[in-house]
Amino acid sequence: MQHGKYRFIVGFLALPLALYALFVVWPFIQSIYYSFTDWTGLSPDFKMVGFDNYKRMLDDEIFWKSLQHSLLFALVLPVVTLSLALFFAFMINVGGRRRKGGPVITGVRGSGFYKIVYFFPQVLSIAIVALLFAFAYNPDSGAINSLLRGLGLDSLQPLWLGDPNLALWCVMAVLVWSQVGFFVVLFSAGMASIPADLYEAALLDGASRFTTFFRITLPLLWDTVQSGWVYMGILALGAESFAVVQIMTTGPGGPDYSTTVMVLYVYQKAFRDGQAAYATTIGVALLLVTLAFAAVVMRLGRRERLEF
Amino acid sequence: MGSTSAARHGGVGRRDLIKRSAALGLISVPAMSLLSACASGGGDGQDKAKAGKKTAKNPLGVNDTAQMEFVLFDGGFGKEYAEDATKIYQKNFPKAKVKFAATQKIQSTLQPRFNQGNPPDLIDNSGAEQMDMGVLVGKNQLADLTPLLDAPSYDDPQKKVRDTLRPGIVEMGQFDGDPVWILYYAYTVYGVWYSQKALESLDATYPETWDQMLALCEKAKKKGMAGWTYAGKYPYYLPFSLYPMIGKVGGRQVLDAIDNLEPNAWKHPAVKACLEAYYELYQKGYILKGTPGLDHIQSQTAWAKGKALFIPNGSWVENESANVIPVDFDLAVSAPSGLDGSDKMPFGTIWASGGEPFIVPAKAANAAGGMEQLRIMLSEASSKNFTAKVKSLTAYNGGTDGIDLTPGLKSGVAALDKAGSNVLNPRLQDWYVQLQKEKIGVAGLGEMMAGRATPAETIKKIQGFADEAAKDTSIKHYKHQ
Incomplete structure (x- = not known):
C-alpha cells in the first residue's frame, strides 16, 4: 500500500499546488523582493537599496507601536472570543438542567433561539458592524452614552474611541462581538459529535458541570479549538482588524497611535504615502509574526489524539 | 489506507496532510492579500498622438483626431x-x-x-x-x-x-x-463656520479678538450652548482656522517656516500664543462635550443642530451637511479671530x-x-x-x-473680498500628508484639544515630528519659493 502513495497524492494535488504557487507563493517572493527596493508604487522605475527599508523599520516608532498592538490583538482576541464561544456553546448544548421526560444531555432553556442570535453578527459584513459601533460609541449622541445617561450616570460619559486608553479595547470588543457567534456554531457542531454516553457516565459518577466541561468537553473538542485559535489569530492580524481600525478609529490609527495595527500601517504606507517598498517590508514583518503565531499555536496545541 | 494518524505507519496521514495544507493556506491569507495588491510591471509607455496644428481656436495644438x-x-x-x-x-x-x-x-x-x-x-x-x-x-x-x-x-x-x-x-x-x-x-475657503441666526440670537457679531471670542463662548455656555466643536476623530480639521490665526498673529513667514520644516518653526511665540488660546477653549469648557469622539459628520451634525456655535471647516461643509443644516440656519464663514490689536495681519486674513x-x-x-x-x-x-x-x-x-x-x-x-490679498496658503497638508494628518493633527492637536497634553508639551511634540520629517530621506522635501 505504501508504494506509490506519494505519486498518488501528488497527482491529486498538482493543480491546487500550481494555483497555490502562482497566487500565494509567487506574490510572497515578489513582495520580499520589493522590500529591498525603493519602489514608490506610483511609477515603474525603482532601484535596489539593500537592507535600508529594514533598518528604517527597526527605528520606526510607529512600526513598533503597531507591532505591539497586533501582538496584543493576536493574544487577547482568540483567548476572549474562544473562551466566550466555548462557554456559550457548552451552555447551549450540554449545560442545561435535566428536564422531565427530556434527554439526559441538553442545553439551557431556549438554546435554539440563542444559537441563532449568536450567529446574527456573522451575517453582517465587518464594515457594517464597524460603522454601527462607530455610531454606538459616539460620545455625544451614541447608544452607549445615551444608555448611561438614561441610567442616571451623567458623570460617566467616556469618550470611547476618542480616549487613547479605551480606544483599542473598544475595537477589540467589536471584533469579539462580531466573531463569537461563528465559533459558537463551530463548537456546537463539535460538541454534537461527542457521544452522549460519555456525559451520562460522568453524570452517574456525580461530576459537576464544571468538571464535565474540563474533563470531557474540552479535551474532545481540542482539535476544533486549535483550528479556531489559528483562524481567530489570523483574523486578528489580518483583514478584519484592518477594517475595524480603518473605519472606526480616530485618524485612523489613533488617538495618539493607540489603535494603529500592522495591516493598517502597511496600507497607509503603500496607498497614502506612496512608499510601496517600505510597505512590503512591514508586510514581510507581518508575515513573520503570522508564521510565528501559527507555529506557537501548533506546538502548544500538540496533544495525543483521542479516538472515539 | 484509512490511516488516521501518522504514528501508525511511517507515511503522512491523510488527516495530517489536509490539516497542514489548510494551516499553510490560512497563514498566508492576511499577509498576501495585502502584498499582492500591488505589483509593478514594465512597459515603455504608449504611442503618443501626433501634435496638431496650432491655431487661434486651438492654441495648444491638439490633434483633432486623437482620443x-x-x-x-x-x-x-x-x-x-x-x-x-x-x-x-x-x-x-x-x-x-x-x-x-x-x-x-x-x-x-x-x-x-x-x-x-x-x-x-x-x-x-x-x-x-x-x-x-x-x-x-x-x-x-x-x-x-x-x-x-x-x-x-x-x-x-x-x-x-x-x-x-x-x-x-x-x-x-x-x-x-x-x-x-x-x-x-x-x-x-477655510475658516470658522457658524450660523448667523444663532449669533444674532446671542446679540453678537463674529468676534475679532480672542477676548471677545471667550466672552461670546461664555455667553453661549450660559444659554446651554457650547462655543466650539470640531471633527474630534480627524483633528486635522482644526488647522483650517488655527493656521490662518497663526499667520494673522505672527505674519506669513511663520507659516512659511512651518511649511519649510525649519528648525524651531513651531517654537515661534505666535504659535505658542495661538495654541494656548485654543487650549483655553478646552480649559474653560467651551468645547462641546464628547467632541474628541466625534467624526466630521457627527460634529457637523451636532453643530447644525445648534449644540455648538463654531466649527473649523472648509466650504464643502455646506454641501456635505446640506441635509442636516436647517433652512433658516443662515450659514456663514469668517476669517479666524486674532489675539488682539498687535497682530501682524489685519482681521479678515483667511486661508483659501x-x-x-x-x-x-x-x-x-x-x-x-x-x-x-x-x-x-x-x-x-x-x-x-x-x-x-x-x-x-x-x-x-x-x-x-x-x-x-x-x-x-x-x-x-464676501470673506474673500474682505481678505483681498491677505490670503494664506499653508502647504503642509499637500506636501507632507502623514505629518499634517497623523502627527500634527491626531497625535498633536487632537491630544491637546482633548485636554491630554498642554500647549507646551504639544509644541515640543510637534516640533519633534517636524524635525523627524525634515531628516527623513524617504520623503521629498519642498520649500516656499
Whole structure:
C-alpha cells in the first residue's frame, strides 16, 4: 500500500499546488523582493537599496507601536472570543438542567433561539458592524452614552474611541462581538459529535458541570479549538482588524497611535504615502509574526489524539 | 489506507496532510492579500498622438483626431460638471473620441496604469484614494502645465489662462521651481463656520479678538450652548482656522517656516500664543462635550443642530451637511479671530486654496488634449456651471455674477473680498500628508484639544515630528519659493 502513495497524492494535488504557487507563493517572493527596493508604487522605475527599508523599520516608532498592538490583538482576541464561544456553546448544548421526560444531555432553556442570535453578527459584513459601533460609541449622541445617561450616570460619559486608553479595547470588543457567534456554531457542531454516553457516565459518577466541561468537553473538542485559535489569530492580524481600525478609529490609527495595527500601517504606507517598498517590508514583518503565531499555536496545541 | 494518524505507519496521514495544507493556506491569507495588491510591471509607455496644428481656436495644438481620455474623481462634486465640459470638447473636436470615466477608486484604477506607462490624458486625482502628488512629481510622472497657463484663455484671447485664475492657484501647482504640475480646479475657503441666526440670537457679531471670542463662548455656555466643536476623530480639521490665526498673529513667514520644516518653526511665540488660546477653549469648557469622539459628520451634525456655535471647516461643509443644516440656519464663514490689536495681519486674513487637483500625466498619449479639456473647464461658462451645480467656487477668478449663490457661498465670496490679498496658503497638508494628518493633527492637536497634553508639551511634540520629517530621506522635501 505504501508504494506509490506519494505519486498518488501528488497527482491529486498538482493543480491546487500550481494555483497555490502562482497566487500565494509567487506574490510572497515578489513582495520580499520589493522590500529591498525603493519602489514608490506610483511609477515603474525603482532601484535596489539593500537592507535600508529594514533598518528604517527597526527605528520606526510607529512600526513598533503597531507591532505591539497586533501582538496584543493576536493574544487577547482568540483567548476572549474562544473562551466566550466555548462557554456559550457548552451552555447551549450540554449545560442545561435535566428536564422531565427530556434527554439526559441538553442545553439551557431556549438554546435554539440563542444559537441563532449568536450567529446574527456573522451575517453582517465587518464594515457594517464597524460603522454601527462607530455610531454606538459616539460620545455625544451614541447608544452607549445615551444608555448611561438614561441610567442616571451623567458623570460617566467616556469618550470611547476618542480616549487613547479605551480606544483599542473598544475595537477589540467589536471584533469579539462580531466573531463569537461563528465559533459558537463551530463548537456546537463539535460538541454534537461527542457521544452522549460519555456525559451520562460522568453524570452517574456525580461530576459537576464544571468538571464535565474540563474533563470531557474540552479535551474532545481540542482539535476544533486549535483550528479556531489559528483562524481567530489570523483574523486578528489580518483583514478584519484592518477594517475595524480603518473605519472606526480616530485618524485612523489613533488617538495618539493607540489603535494603529500592522495591516493598517502597511496600507497607509503603500496607498497614502506612496512608499510601496517600505510597505512590503512591514508586510514581510507581518508575515513573520503570522508564521510565528501559527507555529506557537501548533506546538502548544500538540496533544495525543483521542479516538472515539 | 484509512490511516488516521501518522504514528501508525511511517507515511503522512491523510488527516495530517489536509490539516497542514489548510494551516499553510490560512497563514498566508492576511499577509498576501495585502502584498499582492500591488505589483509593478514594465512597459515603455504608449504611442503618443501626433501634435496638431496650432491655431487661434486651438492654441495648444491638439490633434483633432486623437482620443482624449479623462478620469474624474466622483466625489462630493459629482461628475456632471465634467461631463458637460467633455461635451464642449467633443463639439470643438468632432473627429476626436472622448473617453470619460468617473470613479471613487482613483488610486486602484490608475496606479497600475501609471506603472505600465499608459495613463489617461487628464485625471482629477482626489478623494480618499488620491495618489501621492509628491511621489508622482518626484518620479517625473506628470506633465508641466505651463503651456496651458501661457495659452490664451478660452473667453478672451488677449488674456493668458494664468491671469484668469484666483490667487494661490498657480503656486499651489508648483513643487520645486517653475513647472506647474497640478491645476486645482475647485477653490476652497477655510475658516470658522457658524450660523448667523444663532449669533444674532446671542446679540453678537463674529468676534475679532480672542477676548471677545471667550466672552461670546461664555455667553453661549450660559444659554446651554457650547462655543466650539470640531471633527474630534480627524483633528486635522482644526488647522483650517488655527493656521490662518497663526499667520494673522505672527505674519506669513511663520507659516512659511512651518511649511519649510525649519528648525524651531513651531517654537515661534505666535504659535505658542495661538495654541494656548485654543487650549483655553478646552480649559474653560467651551468645547462641546464628547467632541474628541466625534467624526466630521457627527460634529457637523451636532453643530447644525445648534449644540455648538463654531466649527473649523472648509466650504464643502455646506454641501456635505446640506441635509442636516436647517433652512433658516443662515450659514456663514469668517476669517479666524486674532489675539488682539498687535497682530501682524489685519482681521479678515483667511486661508483659501485650491481643491480637486487635476493632473496631466507625462506619459499620456494625448497630453495636449488633456490640457485643452482643462482650458475649456477654466472658461467662464464652465466655471459658472460648476458653481451653480455644486455650490463651490472654481479656480477661475469670477464666475459668480448672475447666479444665485447659497448663503455659505455668498459669505465665502464676501470673506474673500474682505481678505483681498491677505490670503494664506499653508502647504503642509499637500506636501507632507502623514505629518499634517497623523502627527500634527491626531497625535498633536487632537491630544491637546482633548485636554491630554498642554500647549507646551504639544509644541515640543510637534516640533519633534517636524524635525523627524525634515531628516527623513524617504520623503521629498519642498520649500516656499
